[in-house]
Amino acid sequence: MAIGKNVITITELTRQIKFSLESSFPRVWVEGEISNFKQHTSGHLYFTLKDEGAQLSALMWRSRVANLVFQPEDGMKVIVRGSITVYPPRGNYQLDVDQLQPIGLGELQLAFERLKQKLDAEGLFNPEHKKPIPEYPERIGLITSETGAALQDIRSVLSRRQPSVDVVLAAVRVQGAGAAEEIADAINSMNQYGGIDVLIVGRGGGSLEDLWAFNEEVVARAMYASKIPIISAVGHEIDFSIADFVADLRAPTPSAAAELVVRDRTEFLEDIGNLCYTMRGALEEQLFRLRERTSSVMTSYSFNRPKDLVREFSQRVDELERSLDISFAHGTQLVHQKYNSLQQQLQALNPSGVLKRGYAIIRKTGRIISSANVLGVGDKADIQFHNGIVGVEVKQGHEL
Amino acid sequence: MTAKKTAKNSLESSLKRLEDIVEELERGETPLDDAMMLYEEGVRISKECADKLKAAELKIKKLSKEIDGQFTLTESDEV
Numbered sequence: 137m138a139i140g141k142n143v144i145t146i147t148e149l150t151r152q153i154k155f156s157l158e159s160s161f162p163r164v165w166v167e168g169e170i171s172n173f174k175q176h177t178s179g180h181l182y183f184t185l186k187d188e189g190a191q192l193s194a195l196m197w198r199s200r201v202a203n204l205v206f207q208p209e210d211g212m213k214v215i216v217r218g219s220i221t222v223y224p225p226r227g228n229y230q231l232d233v234d235q236l237q238p239i240g241l242g243e244l245q246l247a248f249e250r251l252k253q254k255l256d257a258e259g260l261f262n263p264e265h266k267k268p269i270p271e272y273p274e275r276i277g278l279i280t281s282e283t284g285a286a287l288q289d290i291r292s293v294l295s296r297r298q299p300s301v302d303v304v305l306a307a308v309r310v311q312g313a314g315a316a317e318e319i320a321d322a323i324n325s326m327n328q329y330g331g332i333d334v335l336i337v338g339r340g341g342g343s344l345e346d347l348w349a350f351n352e353e354v355v356a357r358a359m360y361a362s363k364i365p366i367i368s369a370v371g372h373e374i375d376f377s378i379a380d381f382v383a384d385l386r387a388p389t390p391s392a393a394a395e396l397v398v399r400d401r402t403e404f405l406e407d408i409g410n411l412c413y414t415m416r417g418a419l420e421e422q423l424f425r426l427r428e429r430t431s432s433v434m435t436s437y438s439f440n441r442p443k444d445l446v447r448e449f450s451q452r453v454d455e456l457e458r459s460l461d462i463s464f465a466h467g468t469q470l471v472h473q474k475y476n477s478l479q480q481q482l483q484a485l486n487p488s489g490v491l492k493r494g495y496a497i498i499r500k501t502g503r504i505i506s507s508a509n510v511l512g513v514g515d516k517a518d519i520q521f522h523n524g525i526v527g528v529e530v531k532q533g534h535e536l
Numbered sequence: 537m538t539a540k541k542t543a544k545n546s547l548e549s550s551l552k553r554l555e556d557i558v559e560e561l562e563r564g565e566t567p568l569d570d571a572m573m574l575y576e577e578g579v580r581i582s583k584e585c586a587d588k589l590k591a592a593e594l595k596i597k598k599l600s601k602e603i604d605g606q607f608t609l610t611e612s613d614e615v
Contacts (some may be wrong), residue, residue, distance in 0.1 A: 177602045272548035282598075293592060299594040300547075304609065306599045329599060329607045408582045408589075411554050415578045418561035422571055425564065 147224070155223035157229055161220035165313040166231065167239065168192065170212045175201075181208065185216065185231065193230035194218070200234050206247040217313065235350075244344055248351050251378055255353070260360045261381045267365040269385050272404075273333035275302045276397060277326040277364065279319060282307035285340035286371065286390035288373040293394035298401050304332060309349075310339035312439070316352035323358040323366070335362065336393045337379060338369030351375040359383060369393035491522035508533060554581050583602060 168185035175181055179198030184191050194216065208214065212492070218233040238247055255261065276294075280286040282305065294301060306322035309315040319337065327330050337359065349355060350370045359366050359382040368383035369390040371417075382385040387393035433439050448533075491497070497520040498505045511517060515530045557578040562565055566574065597609040 184584050270548065272546070272551065274546055274548075277599075278596075291596065295594040300587075300589050300591055301594070303594065303596040304599050305596055323606065325599065325601050404589055405586055408551070408554070411551075411558050412579065412582045415554075415558045415561055415575060418558065418564065419571055419575045422561070422564050422568065427566060427614075 150222065150224045150227065153229075154224065157220050157222055163219055164231070165217050166192065167213070167215050169406055170208050171210050171212055171229040173208055173210050181233075183208065183210075185214070193228060194233050195230055196233040196236060204236060208236060208238075215239055215313070227428060235394055239345075244348065244351075248378070251351065251353055251356070255356055255378065255382070260356060265360070266384045269365050269367065270333045272399070273397060275304060275331055275336040277332035278303055278305045279308055279322045279326065279335060279337045279496055280305070280339055280390070281310045284310060286310075286338055286369065289340070289389070289391040290332050290336065290369075290394040293391050294398060297395070298332065298404075300396035300401070301398055304329075311342065311346045311349055315349035316355050318353040319349055320358035323355075323362050327361075327363050332364050334397055335364045335366045336369050336387075336390065336397065337383070338387070338390050338393060339371055340390060341371035344375075347371075347377060352378070355379055356382045361458065367393045367397060488522055491520070496521050502504065508535060547585060550581050550585050554578055554585070557581075 166185060168187050168191075171184045171186055173181070173183040179201060181194075181196040181201055183194050185194050186192070196218075215237045216231065216233045217235040218231045220229055221232045222229045237246060248358050252466075259265065278287070278290060280290075287305065290303075294303065304326070306320050306326060308318040311318070319353050323335065323337065326335055337350075337355075339350070341347075347370055350368070356378050358369075359379060365384040366382075367385045368377065369387045369392065370377045370379055371389050376386070385396065389496040498511075499518045499520065500511065500515060505511060505517065511530050511533065513530050513532060517530070518525050519528055519530055557574050559580075561571060561574060579595075597611060599607055600610065602608060
């Protein structure tokens, strides 16, 4: 019998099916309409995805439900991401959903508003969190599609205005499934890589669906966490994206972002020229002031006073010398004459010389007597001669 | 003096330094010798800035992250 040769258990078959299915569909994006939507008390979501031809059981675990920005309902068209899993006890397969996005303007708008409110409440748009954009960035990180218009626009603006900057491009998909994650990863990578002064994150214009990646939470959170200042440049002049609210600066288009991020080099060169001019002017003024001060000091009275004194002094010395020369001979002669005459006067005044010529000095009790009426009869006196003293007594006297 | 400091600095800090020098000189309180040195430094910085600004075509490099987490930069010349 053929039967029995390859008989396996249901468990074994299911195990093989499980392995085969799960390894074939580890991650799929599918589009469909929600039906039989149930939110279990556990918080997990159970629903069916269907289109005209088929249906697919789906579940979303509570931990992932927390990231939903809208309330799924029956009849809502959605795009979901997930993996196929097989549930052996029931023998069915299902989609384990990790992302759920609504399709269509109404739902997208709704999702946008919900996420905006949520992030705003969390403080992701707070002005005080915004980082200043560096005035003169030298290395600009660019997160956009390698094939999109944004790269070309930015390239041409930078080439014209400031080609000395370096641009580091992180090429990402900017629309479709997985774009938001790529953008968020690129923001993280730029931060890890380092040395980037400012980031431009964006893409050229498109429909709301095309721009949707910039409205996703994962992008918003990566932007908020970035240490590098970010300029959002989502090519839609009128509408704001979530990324615009979180970014440190919002540019309406990629070209505008490039204009904002670098200064025109001619302007820059002009500034440098002006600074040089001012610098030279300041130095010249300083030199001028110093020159003025020097000359005012040179001509000042006090500065010239010592010089005058020296001149006067030397003039006087000259004069003195001259008069000295003229009078020297005469001078010595005069001194001699004066000396002789003084000596003679000195001789004449010497008392002992006078006593020799016959004069005498009379003293009464030691005092010199120079008048006759000081002495009365009977007074005793001493008479000093040049060679001795004799005592006398007054006998008589009369005035002359 | 900080004459050597700006040698390899960025455009931004060079410009800041230049502005500082101008301010210092405008105050006019710096001794002449120092003022002359500042002026020379300023001229040098402005020349460096200008050379840097005038140099080069725009360079775009592509950043990619390897499996081991290392980053590589490659020239991205295709338009």
